[in-house]
Amino acid sequence: MATATERKTDIGPPHYEKMLPPVIKKNYGKWKYHEILNPGVMVHVAESGDKLFTVRAASPRLLGVKRIREFADLADKYCGGHLRFTSRNNVEFLLTDDSKIDALIADLRALGHPVGGIGNQISNIVHTQGWIHCHSAATDASGIVKAVMDDLHEYFSEKEVPGKLRIALACCLNMCGAVHCSDIAILGIHRRPPKIQGGLNKVCEIPNVVASCPTAAIRPTTVDGEPSVEIEEEGCMFCANCFSVCPALPMADPLNDGVSIWVGGKVSNARSEPTFSKLAIPYLPNTPPRWPEVVESVRNIVEVWVKGARKFERMGEFIERIGWPRFFKLTGIEFAKEHIDDFKFAGLTYKRSAQLRQ
Amino acid sequence: MATATERKTDIGPPHYEKMLPPVIKKNYGKWKYHEILNPGVMVHVAESGDKLFTVRAASPRLLGVKRIREFADLADKYCGGHLRFTSRNNVEFLLTDDSKIDALIADLRALGHPVGGIGNQISNIVHTQGWIHCHSAATDASGIVKAVMDDLHEYFSEKEVPGKLRIALACCLNMCGAVHCSDIAILGIHRRPPKIQGGLNKVCEIPNVVASCPTAAIRPTTVDGEPSVEIEEEGCMFCANCFSVCPALPMADPLNDGVSIWVGGKVSNARSEPTFSKLAIPYLPNTPPRWPEVVESVRNIVEVWVKGARKFERMGEFIERIGWPRFFKLTGIEFAKEHIDDFKFAGLTYKRSAQLRQ
Amino acid sequence: MADSGGNGTPLLDQLESGPWPSFVTQIKEAAKDKDECKDLLALLERSYEEKIGHWKHGGIVGVMGYGGGVIGRYNDLPEEFPNIAHFHTLRVNMPSAWFYTSDALRTICDIWERHGSGLTNMHGSTGDIILLGTETDELEPTFKELTDNDFDLGGSGSDMRTPSCCVGPARCEWACYDTLNITNDLTQAFQDELHRPAFPYKFKIKCAGCPNDCVASVARADMSIIGTWRDEIQIDQDEVRAAGEAGLDIQKDVCMHCPTKCIEWDGKTLTIDDENCVKCMHCINAMPKALRPGKDRGATVLLGAKAPIVEGALLSSVLIPFIKLEPPYEELKDVIERIWDFWGEHGKNRERVGELMQRVGLGNFLEAIEVEPVAEMVAHPRENPYVFYEEYYEEEEEGEETE
Amino acid sequence: MADSGGNGTPLLDQLESGPWPSFVTQIKEAAKDKDECKDLLALLERSYEEKIGHWKHGGIVGVMGYGGGVIGRYNDLPEEFPNIAHFHTLRVNMPSAWFYTSDALRTICDIWERHGSGLTNMHGSTGDIILLGTETDELEPTFKELTDNDFDLGGSGSDMRTPSCCVGPARCEWACYDTLNITNDLTQAFQDELHRPAFPYKFKIKCAGCPNDCVASVARADMSIIGTWRDEIQIDQDEVRAAGEAGLDIQKDVCMHCPTKCIEWDGKTLTIDDENCVKCMHCINAMPKALRPGKDRGATVLLGAKAPIVEGALLSSVLIPFIKLEPPYEELKDVIERIWDFWGEHGKNRERVGELMQRVGLGNFLEAIEVEPVAEMVAHPRENPYVFYEEYYEEEEEGEETE
Numbered sequence A, B: 001m002a003t004a005t006e007r008k009t010d011i012g013p014p015h016y017e018k019m020l021p022p023v024i025k026k027n028y029g030k031w032k033y034h035e036i037l038n039p040g041v042m043v044h045v046a047e048s049g050d051k052l053f054t055v056r057a058a059s060p061r062l063l064g065v066k067r068i069r070e071f072a073d074l075a076d077k078y079c080g081g082h083l084r085f086t087s088r089n090n091v092e093f094l095l096t097d098d099s100k101i102d103a104l105i106a107d108l109r110a111l112g113h114p115v116g117g118i119g120n121q122i123s124n125i126v127h128t129q130g131w132i133h134c135h136s137a138a139t140d141a142s143g144i145v146k147a148v149m150d151d152l153h154e155y156f157s158e159k160e161v162p163g164k165l166r167i168a169l170a171c172c173l174n175m176c177g178a179v180h181c182s183d184i185a186i187l188g189i190h191r192r193p194p195k196i197q198g199g200l201n202k203v204c205e206i207p208n209v210v211a212s213c214p215t216a217a218i219r220p221t222t223v224d225g226e227p228s229v230e231i232e233e234e235g236c237m238f239c240a241n242c243f244s245v246c247p248a249l250p251m252a253d254p255l256n257d258g259v260s261i262w263v264g265g266k267v268s269n270a271r272s273e274p275t276f277s278k279l280a281i282p283y284l285p286n287t288p289p290r291w292p293e294v295v296e297s298v299r300n301i302v303e304v305w306v307k308g309a310r311k312f313e314r315m316g317e318f319i320e321r322i323g324w325p326r327f328f329k330l331t332g333i334e335f336a337k338e339h340i341d342d343f344k345f346a347g348l349t350y351k352r353s354a355q356l357r358q
Numbered sequence C, D: 001m002a003d004s005g006g007n008g009t010p011l012l013d014q015l016e017s018g019p020w021p022s023f024v025t026q027i028k029e030a031a032k033d034k035d036e037c038k039d040l041l042a043l044l045e046r047s048y049e050e051k052i053g054h055w056k057h058g059g060i061v062g063v064m065g066y067g068g069g070v071i072g073r074y075n076d077l078p079e080e081f082p083n084i085a086h087f088h089t090l091r092v093n094m095p096s097a098w099f100y101t102s103d104a105l106r107t108i109c110d111i112w113e114r115h116g117s118g119l120t121n122m123h124g125s126t127g128d129i130i131l132l133g134t135e136t137d138e139l140e141p142t143f144k145e146l147t148d149n150d151f152d153l154g155g156s157g158s159d160m161r162t163p164s165c166c167v168g169p170a171r172c173e174w175a176c177y178d179t180l181n182i183t184n185d186l187t188q189a190f191q192d193e194l195h196r197p198a199f200p201y202k203f204k205i206k207c208a209g210c211p212n213d214c215v216a217s218v219a220r221a222d223m224s225i226i227g228t229w230r231d232e233i234q235i236d237q238d239e240v241r242a243a244g245e246a247g248l249d250i251q252k253d254v255c256m257h258c259p260t261k262c263i264e265w266d267g268k269t270l271t272i273d274d275e276n277c278v279k280c281m282h283c284i285n286a287m288p289k290a291l292r293p294g295k296d297r298g299a300t301v302l303l304g305a306k307a308p309i310v311e312g313a314l315l316s317s318v319l320i321p322f323i324k325l326e327p328p329y330e331e332l333k334d335v336i337e338r339i340w341d342f343w344g345e346h347g348k349n350r351e352r353v354g355e356l357m358q359r360v361g362l363g364n365f366l367e368a369i370e371v372e373p374v375a376e377m378v379a380h381p382r383e384n385p386y387v388f389y390e391e392y393y394e395e396e397e398e399g400e401e402t403e
């Protein structure tokens, strides 16, 4: 380990070239095609004829140093000391010798990391901090992810599905998990207006608090002599922006917090353009440790899609083809007032034609 | 003619049945199919086997009693005294004897009314009052319509085009011509902020005037002692709403008024859903009596469509298929800042994907 | 050419030539024996010279007991053009679908020759017969003669505007309900709303017999009634083949244009997956002899279209996905009245129904007019997470809901 | 099963069973020799019992001279959980595309074991290595050891956030530019903007090598750089036929999914009308051996994506339809700096670039950053007539334009 003495800053990350295996250095930018060999296993063939085998293993994303070191050991054992993580937090082992693949997979299984998630399989759930580290959470992240993937794991490591299906979770409306463009999104929500704490004016600038509310539901007032704020509850849509600027307006509430389920978003440009997720289920309760209602709802939506979608069709493309009324019918989800947009651009989501499946 | 004496009110329009020819009364709601026989001539065949021949003739919409009586005479001569007008202001003669069609057409031609506009032909231009009767006009209506149709008449009475092409004109942003959903729309526009007249406060309620401006460009002020308003010119987008509520804010201005050209709107549900027209040409000058720039621009757009569109493809469907960049290229119209939406929903018109024809 | 206008009109004269019928010729003809038409011609020539209109805001004029039906109009050069110092138009309610007997037309002509300029628009954009230009004193006499002859005025101002419809069952094989009958029925049922402005703003009704929407209702009517069906498209396979033999490329010109790609042609048989058919009409339009709408017919009712002033143009959006329309149309009339009640109470001045719906939110609007929300009303559910959840639990009474 | 957390955690224990790897097992493992992890486990169990989180707003903590890279965090029951009274996370800038040598990983582990909880996220949603939980006093020592070993912190707060990219040319045949190189280059070029928050709000950059956008840049980056090409898709007809024989229904599964229907398959040959191809990647995705992107490669640069708080979520929109990307990327860097200048001057506090663009209007925004408007930037031209025409003629000087 280096032991410089003067204080270094702004050196940036280590250069990626130091991290690349020889086969990649040699064929960098000269890959010809790839093939999926087995669940979680693919090969990339270079113009030179060289082959790079990738084995993708599931990860809980939250990893202790012990497990990371175990990954490092596997990389040494099978991959000349090279590995990478994916944009969905899986871990990928990079081999040049395909005869080692099965052994690697066996070792990974032994460690508790199923292999899969490549091609038309359901991959890892992009998620966030939840109760593990964030003050803003309306639900936990890791727990729901574990429960849902336990239930869907067969789609990760065995079964094929019609196309890619991306699930994401964010524990509050800040949407760090960028759930706003996922095939299925699980979103932590508050449903009770902030509870105004005494001495608010000591902790927060009242004008900032008032300004923070997009619906102008917060007004200044005085509570027994003290300047404070009052909230017109009908005007609150639970964005928590006021809480972000003022800790004295907590929104977390065991009785009313929960999750909503969203569907049909995507980011790739393949076939259809990138699009946002749309509301499917307005509210499900927080039921730790395994959130059975959420698990059940996600599986239901997944199965409707698996049954009905054409090859390569993403969730949103499938729903577009059969129409939203039919999606609600097939999933048994009841269409309600909450589904109708009433935000800024609401009018543009109304059905402005007579093109209806009757 | 009846001669009742007491004052009748709220009797409503005459019942339509009194106006229908016998063949229609007999086959009402029992039509089987129709065929287009010649430009402006079609036959509707009833389940009974009866046939109804329709001859559609062009009309300037503005008609004097003399001409209307001449139409009535033709109806007597050929149609047992029955005729109708269309939702695009053409006149339709309804015959049961197809041997009379040619004579009728000859008489109509003699009167100066070409026959055509049925099926995939360009029909009459829906238009409005303009300088003939409205205080709000930024251009004339009838004059431009006459000039444009003189130029396009072959597409009305002879040539076939790929699909329906609807042209509409409105002489101001009130859009009485409902040009907002036309294949090609001609729209009268102002481009100079209202000129504030002295003594405004005598004619108008200043608070109403201030409130009338959607961009809040109007502020109250005092001009030599008198209460009046001032207008922040950069904030004006020439909607004329202030003029609608206050005559002391005239917008008409010979130097700056003119027309803009819009394309790609439609209202039918056929194939694609109804959609608004989009801006093609931000400004063309008012050049009476024949507005050559407008005539030329419309023909250019029509010809690009005629050349490039697939069968049944409306203007907007054609443009969607080839992409807007290509439409601007083919028409030679320059894309400019004015084309970029900057109204309420502007952001939703930005291209939010990488799906581009490169 | 001869200047029959009385004043020199070199500019307008240029609009008499050319194949398209000329409005100038019409005015000149009328000007032969009407001084107001001479003046109109001269004033218009002036506008053509100066590139500006010469009409002022209209004052409130009308006929006794009516608030609508007349558009007051005055020119800004009354000394020079005294015969059109006032030049008001009357909007006369047309018969459904603009059918006329020659006698009915002559009656209108006679009346208007006696009392006005003799110039008309057949028809105005809303559908009325426009009697173009007369003096205030002539309004009442004109009205009397009209009503004596079975005609009445249409709407203007903040009232129900003259409903209009497509030719429908009178001549069209695709009409899914009786557009003429309902238009006449609603017009008669709502005479008071038509003649006496009492709404926040105008309210227009247009009835199209099928999704082709030949009266542009979805773009121009606060209430757009568009015919449709809910069973299978009727197919005559022989006629389909005939159409193909006649040169129609069924795969390319029909199937490829189907918005849901639910129609297939194997060269012999045409099959339609009616469950996914959105009743767009295209295949039927392309093969009128081979295909016809289903037999279980009715209409989709949409709400809220308007022109852009001032918050932006709107197309109507789905209110009732499917409704059977038979006289006396009670169900529909009830909905209309519930809408008017809510709008009358909560609509701002000059706020159209479509704008109100958006301002209060479609969900709340539906609650107010007692219509259940259904997925057909939206293109897709909300994309933003800003839901106004209306109830929450209080610690004390766990399990209980509170407002 | 064994309760290695020190406190009873019956609820969390249930999350150790099942096929998916368990985060609980990870924490328990760490809890064996770290008191803060024991406390974390216990606090989390409490949250599971009470259905509420126990973390408070984070205060400003960090390392000397940096404004970002650390997220301060304190729990609201410090007496009960003293070992995580403060439990800050460090965001460590990952190497491009998350490639590691086993040694590099071990180095991180060693450092973090010495100075923190030993728990991490591999990786955070923005892409950083998240070192999850330590005390204020440990921040500086951790930072020193990181920099001594070639690592540095990533972004947080109102600064440029850690740029990230897809695996690109390192392993993907579809990469249209060098995503790893540009990501590293921009990160190094803008170290000051990354470490010292001076913007109105956060600014994220994500680089995807092709339109598949495997880093979700269009949804999650203020600047989304997406690879593309402008010549013909490379076709190997033999491989196309092979794909067909291998069971792919080319007509149904490829051609019918093409967004512009510009690809045709006659059973023998595949033809693409490249002029109408919008480079969506689908046909290439479906037949990786047969089709490849064209050879004239570059990228489309889009601007403005963000999550919903608080004006609604945005996807990035096209700023530069096509740009060649070769080191040192001067043209792109110039644009970025012009954007930052305008944003820095006119952006409101907590206003993202995408929101600013909409507030001032894309047209004005383009003028300010000196980029020509082109039709590729819009889905379609404006539908409303409210154009801010910027010049008009004055009577006096006819013909002349004035502001």
Ligand code: SRM
Binding pocket: A034, A085, A086, A087, A088, A089, A090, A117, A118, A119, A120, A123, A124, A126, A163, A164, A166, A181, A182, A183, A265, A266, A267, A268, A269, A270, A312, A314, D097, D165, D166, D167, D168, D171, D172, D173, D174, D212, D213, D214, D215, D216, D285, D286
């Ligand atoms: C490894 C990874 C990039 C990285 O730098 O980490 C990656 C790698 C590949 N992606 Fe991806 N994608 C990766 C995240 C994504 C994402 C981002 C995300 O999920 O957040 C997307 C956008 C998803 C969306 O649209 O919402 C993505 C959309 C695609 C697509 C388009 C799929 C579609 O039909 O929409 C393809 C094409 C395909 O699958 O045929 C694709 C294809 C591929 C290929 C086949 C490209 C290649 O030739 O190597 C790579 C491996 C196959 C596979 O299925 O994973 N990759 N890919 C990411 C793996 C994540 C994971 O662990 O599962």
Ligand code: SRM
Binding pocket: B034, B085, B086, B087, B088, B089, B090, B117, B118, B119, B120, B123, B124, B126, B163, B164, B166, B181, B182, B183, B265, B266, B267, B268, B269, B270, B312, B314, C097, C165, C166, C167, C168, C171, C172, C173, C174, C212, C213, C214, C215, C216, C285, C286
């Ligand atoms: C007479 C009229 C209804 C009326 O009550 O007056 C009418 C009559 C017919 N229309 Fe229409 N349409 C009439 C205005 C419209 C309008 C409204 C408008 O133009 O403002 C539309 C909507 C236009 C739009 O989408 O912007 C309209 C969209 C259609 C369509 C759909 C065309 C398309 O592909 O989008 C059809 C189907 C077709 O033409 O194959 C159609 C078909 C027909 C048919 C063939 C229906 C039938 O079987 O009788 C009728 C005669 C053929 C023809 O081409 O005109 N009609 N038709 C209107 C004649 C106007 C005129 O003088 O030209």
Ligand code: SRM
Binding pocket: B127, B128, B129, B133, B134, B135, B136, B174, B175, B176, B177, B178, B244, C071, C073, C089, C091, C121, C123, C124, C125, C126, C127, C128, C129, C130, C154, C155, C162, C202, C204, C219, C220, C221, C305, C306, C307, C308, C309, C310, C352
């Ligand atoms: C006569 C007519 C145009 C024509 O030449 O055909 C007309 C003429 C006028 N319209 Fe209109 N509108 C006419 C159909 C329309 C239509 C089309 C339609 O009804 O299908 C529209 C668009 C659809 C809609 O209602 O949104 C229309 C949207 C307007 C508007 C904008 C309303 C809005 O909410 O956006 C105004 C402005 C206003 O109401 O103050 C307006 C206002 C006017 C006024 C009264 C001018 C004014 O501001 O006071 C015009 C009187 C002109 C005159 O002196 O004769 N007119 N107006 C049409 C009525 C004739 C008839 O009754 O048949």
Ligand code: SRM
Binding pocket: A127, A128, A129, A133, A134, A135, A136, A174, A175, A176, A177, A178, A244, D071, D073, D089, D091, D121, D123, D124, D125, D126, D127, D128, D129, D130, D154, D155, D162, D202, D204, D219, D220, D221, D305, D306, D307, D308, D309, D310, D352
């Ligand atoms: C750690 C991380 C989630 C994770 O578990 O991976 C995260 C965690 C937080 N985010 Fe985030 N965001 C994280 C990626 C994102 C992303 C996704 C991305 O960057 O690709 C987004 C959506 C994309 C975007 O930027 O819009 C995101 C959108 C937000 C927002 C909403 C910003 C907006 O303009 O809408 C906030 C609220 C704020 O900025 O005040 C936010 C705020 C926060 C804060 C700092 C909470 C707060 O309000 O102070 C969270 C700290 C949690 C904690 O205690 O550790 N975080 N945040 C991600 C950063 C790790 C990393 O550096 O790699």
Ligand code: SF4
Binding pocket: A128, A129, A130, A134, A135, A136, A137, A138, A170, A171, A172, A173, A174, A175, A176, A177
């Ligand atoms: S989504 Fe919300 S709760 Fe979850 S980490 Fe981000 S800010 Fe925190």
Ligand code: SF4
Binding pocket: A193, A194, A212, A213, A214, A215, A216, A217, A218, A231, A235, A236, A237, A238, A239, A240, A241, A242, A243
């Ligand atoms: S949560 Fe959002 S809407 Fe509700 S009061 Fe706070 S800022 Fe306003």
Ligand code: SF4
Binding pocket: B128, B129, B130, B134, B135, B136, B137, B138, B170, B171, B172, B173, B174, B175, B176, B177
């Ligand atoms: S469009 Fe404008 S100018 Fe023309 S008639 Fe209507 S209100 Fe008058």
Ligand code: SF4
Binding pocket: B193, B194, B212, B213, B214, B215, B216, B217, B218, B231, B235, B236, B237, B238, B239, B240, B241, B242, B243
């Ligand atoms: S024209 Fe419109 S924008 Fe201009 S000042 Fe008048 S109301 Fe305002």
Ligand code: SF4
Binding pocket: C166, C167, C168, C169, C172, C173, C174, C175, C176, C208, C209, C210, C211, C212, C213, C214, C215
């Ligand atoms: S709308 Fe339909 S029913 Fe009415 S005329 Fe047009 S095609 Fe016929």
Ligand code: SF4
Binding pocket: B271, C257, C258, C259, C260, C261, C262, C263, C272, C276, C277, C278, C279, C280, C281, C282, C283, C284
């Ligand atoms: S009516 Fe339209 S949607 Fe239905 S099958 Fe025919 S083309 Fe397709």
Ligand code: SF4
Binding pocket: D166, D167, D168, D169, D172, D173, D174, D175, D176, D208, D209, D210, D211, D212, D213, D214, D215
């Ligand atoms: S974005 Fe394109 S280049 Fe990058 S990994 Fe995905 S498929 Fe390959």
Ligand code: SF4
Binding pocket: A271, D257, D258, D259, D260, D261, D262, D263, D272, D276, D277, D278, D279, D280, D281, D282, D283, D284
């Ligand atoms: S890349 Fe997409 S758009 Fe281009 S041909 Fe292939 S499928 Fe069609």
